[in-house]
Amino acid sequence: METTVNINDITENDLNWKIDYDADRCTRCGRCIATCTFAALEMNVERHAFTVSEDKTPEPKRLFSTLPVVSQVATLKDHCVGCGMCEKVCPNTAIRPVRNHETREPLLNHPGGSPIKRGGRTNVSVERTLDKIKVGRISQMTDPSLDAQRHTFDVLSPLGRVLSPTEIPIKIENNELNISGKMPPVHWIYPIIFGDMSIGALSTRAWEAVAIATAVLNEKYNMPIRMASGEGGMPVKLMKSKYLKYMILQVASGHFGWNRIIKAMPEMIEDPAGILIKIGQGAKPGDGGLLMAAKVAKHIQEIRGVPKSDLLSPPNHQGLYSIEESVQKMFLSFNAAFKFKVPVAIKVAASSSSVSVYNNLLRDPYHIVGGFFMDGIQGGTGAAMEISLDHTGHPIVSKTRDAYLAAVKQGMQGRIPLWAGGGMGMTGSLAADAFKMICLGANGVFAGKIIIQLLGCIGNDQGRCNQCNTGLCPTGITTQDYRLVKRLDIDKAAETLVNYMLSVDTEFRKLMAPIGNSSLPVGRSDALVSVDKDMADKLQIPYVC
């Protein structure tokens, strides 16, 4: 006997997103289907039945008609991810994705026994620490607030190894101090770095938009923003240009792109702003880098010097088995490569062991570790297994505070600048997040997700889209598909980013003024209060309610 339903068939209500479609408003123009990169929509024909009565007395007749409609593809391979491109292009607001709270997709989508992979960020909803912290110490009476519009503020942070005053080679002659020796390079830069997203993870056009915004902010607005390249190298033309000074070159465990960088070195007319050795990242700590073959287009193969295949950076740097060894081998060689003129920093995933690593680096006798970048659990990534994204990692706020206080205990705060990332600007205000992190002890922050969101990424932390790993990015930002990348208007994307950063700069001043600080309040934890008692205790700031 035939059953009424085969419950193992995949249907719309098994999936994360359902399409809300209004056939009456639809003109069948086909734009939604053409724009859906996930092949989640198709034209279909529906048989509609209706009953009419044309006589004075009821004489019901049952009529049938066929209707062309847009319908949802309901397979585990092709399905809606909620990106909303259909809604964006529909001239009649006839279609939109709707979140399906009863979804079974996470249970079902394991073809061939493979775990779910995706890009993006953690989707396990957690309350954000930074949103429970307020700038609660406002200057009044005892010390006046400053005028945010007219006062001169120094909004700069160090990148590079900072010496203690007794370590600076100083000669005292004729009642004057003079430098009498060489010192590690330190650059004073804007306290927000555009965080390391590679060409490969990003489309060349998206990466270029960020690079253009970086150059404009520096050259036109005198904001010394630096951009970290991400692993995988960068265009040779840029490496040989004067704009290299705004770039922080990254080397990660795959060493992708470094062949071209080394070859370009003799022709570099500027030093890069820094070198960032990536050990780990917050979104998938313990995991290496992953660039799916779908995104390894020809130009990516050229930049990285690799064939078309999944590109995996190992989870560790082969051949390095201790902190001391990494300092001696890696830091020393990169310092030497750039003649000790470029700060070399390290990026690690925040973890229970981060403070130990930081303490150890602080004791580095060569003074060649120029920055400690910690990336928290709310950071993003181009590709990882969902299990890593959702369940591994460490929140960044308390870890940054722990690292700062560990340095304070040794009297070494600020010696290796602390840069924190992972969810900065996640709820909209990069300035507020950066400011609070700085008060807790960070010298600055680095941001990635919010940068691509400014470019046009529609992904969010509630599971919308997150398809950065597939090469099907509907916004042209995390894909190398030559048709899709054209969706991104480079100039407009760069302009949006520039405008946002200009507003961040104003907002910074608006936060520095009421606490009466002319320069960045690094470690001024007294300026903060928390509305959560446990949080306040952990961070050693006042609890208020």
Added chain:
Amino acid sequence: MCRIGCIKSLDPFHPRFALNLMLPQQKGHDNSGFALVMKDLSGIFEPYKKYPILSYSSTAKGRDIIEAYMLDRGFGRPVFQWKPKTKIFTDQFDFEKMDYYGFEAFALPVITQGTTEEEKGEFLLNTHLELREILEETGDGYIFSFWPDTLTLKEIGNPNHIGDYFNLWEENEAILAKNIMVQYRQNTNYDIVRYAAHPFFLQGYTLCANGENTNYVKNKEAQQNLHRGYIGFESDSQCFLYTLHYTHHQLKWPLSYYKHVITPLPFDEMESHPNKALLLKLRESLTHLEINGPNTIIGLLPDNTLFTTCDSKKLRPVVIGTDGRMVGITSEVPGLNMILPHRNAENDIYPNERETVVIGNDLRIERWKQQ
């Protein structure tokens, strides 16, 4: 806000000048205390200029503790002690009187023979810190200074009453000094305790400041590991003394660099400075010792050079006046009018935010511009 002041004179003078300097500046509820530090003493202390003077207040038990400790450390009994001729304490006096006020000069123990001046200074500091710690255990007393040619008095309460009780209004030839630093109200943002009252003292450095130190937490966190003498932090203004001691005494940098440390030039201005590289390094290295105001600092170095400087916003100014034989620095002009009524007020100096005004022992006034 604290009212602060310092008088420096070619001729030794009585502390009543310090009271007169501060009295017209007293306002409203400024009754939280009075403190003064006298340096380069004359009068009854004249013959004992080389002996460290222990200035303290204590309970009777505290006095016994101090006596036993000093004997044990080899100081013996005081070679001289000043017992202020006080009035009989009654309820009329609005301050928290201690049982005993000690101003005792000691000969250095044998152990210090053959040591350098610097080593003697370290020894005196160790003695000071140990005594303070012992007394803090039981709460039986307060050590304010232990240094040659230096006398300190601190009390909590109505400054006029304190002056009255100690007979400081009556000028005499017994207690005189060429430098007196004074304040009429301690920082009341925190607990009112004796150690929170300026002027603060450390190894010959004396300092008072007004206004709140908005960088207190980061200053304190940086200083508590810099030197064993940087303790207490009962007042946020102690940070200014510790930074002065650190840069001038520990690092041995010239005084002009104190300003570069506490209020570094903005990055833009540094850009065109001929010694930009140095200034940038100082700012990098000592960024946690920067202050953000609003403060004016008045300091006396171990050699009694007097200086004043303020934060880069100049939100708590002072005024400097002189008649050629006496210089006064204080928060408000009426104080100067009281002690130097005959001076030419047109020559008064109102230091700007990038200045350090320095007055040598010959009373020559120099204005150093931070540039």
